[in-house]
Amino acid sequence: MALVDQLRLMVITDPVLLKGRDAVAVCRAAVTGGATMIQVRWKDGSPADVLQMTRSLVAALPVPILVNDRADIALAAGAAGVHLGWEDPPLDSLRPHMPADFLLGISVGTPDEAARASASSADYWSIGPCFATPNKSDAGPPLGLEGFAALARLAPEGVPVIGIGGITAANASAIVDAGAAGVAVIGAVLSAADPESAARGLRGAVSRV
Template sequence: MSSFDLSLYLVLDPDLCAGTGMVETTRAAVTGGATIVQLRDKDADTASRIATGRALKMVLQGTGAKLIVNDDVEAAIAIGADGIHIGQEDMDARTARNLIGPDMILGLSVETLALAEAVDPMLADYVGIGPVFATPTKPDHKQPIGFDGLARLVAVSPVPSVAIGGLKAEHTAAVLAAGAQGLAVVSAICGTPDPETATLRIAEEIRKARS
């Protein structure tokens, strides 16, 4: 499996990105420093996800940023994506790993200490931990865990972690201080008037927090 950088993880939301479009938002965000882009389009069918994913892959070519598909193994394989991200209700990690093979990145959402401790590092490559805060982009999310909860889950996870849930540039230092490798953002980039500048701001906060 290729190495990957969780530090600035953009989760695309088709509604929030509607003004600029997911492809152009991705182009701008990667120019600004996004290291991973996740295609999350819950309402699309597999064929639509494949079409979008192939366009995203062309934009990401040569940038070093990775393309992850949310919860659609068939689309991820057809696109030739770098990986797949699944929630606890989607499918179990072993099934996903068997379907995608050993080389694709597999991310897993975890919301509780028990789930974080139960992650099998032979199956999952990273976990998305959250939600740190309540977020309108995922109305059915679990109870927010805050930075203290984030730190507790990061501490027991056997694989690298990225924090998610209502995060913005000003939360970067606290996320990294909790031990997560990076932050996943949706509305902090998607739907902003200038996605590149929004991404640059977060990238700068990451640099400051690590220096």
């Protein structure tokens, strides 16, 4: 599957929103509903716990699994790649040490970050926050559709972008219209009573465009 198709609907884990539910079961339901990629994001989890969760997801699910921040854990778990922020080790310092097909994604939220990302070998950009979100305490002010589109236009040719932050089934198609290959969500799926149905609604929204 091409990267642009793998990025259609990324679901990001958050142990707080899981509220004791099994991560594998919730993510399996999301994949059944149409999620095309899972990102393991557990900011305060111990390396051992993050590794265990990642290995479990890699073994259980037929879609690519990424790890937030920790390339070492991604490699150890056999994950497909890592998603980095600007406080993490420089992306291009990691690239020579990774397998050829290892995905390296980067967060972009400002024109300055877009310029730096353009100069890197990032495989994809995650642009946001598109809209207001309670699920990322470190997120900047919402970009809105115009702000998202402006940053998306700065991506090098061949580098797909996805939208993140406040994404719902009601606004996901607008983000794709604005230049995204897909969307990344946390609460829209993890907070749903029925993660499979929530993922199906989101996948339908991004696939209609």
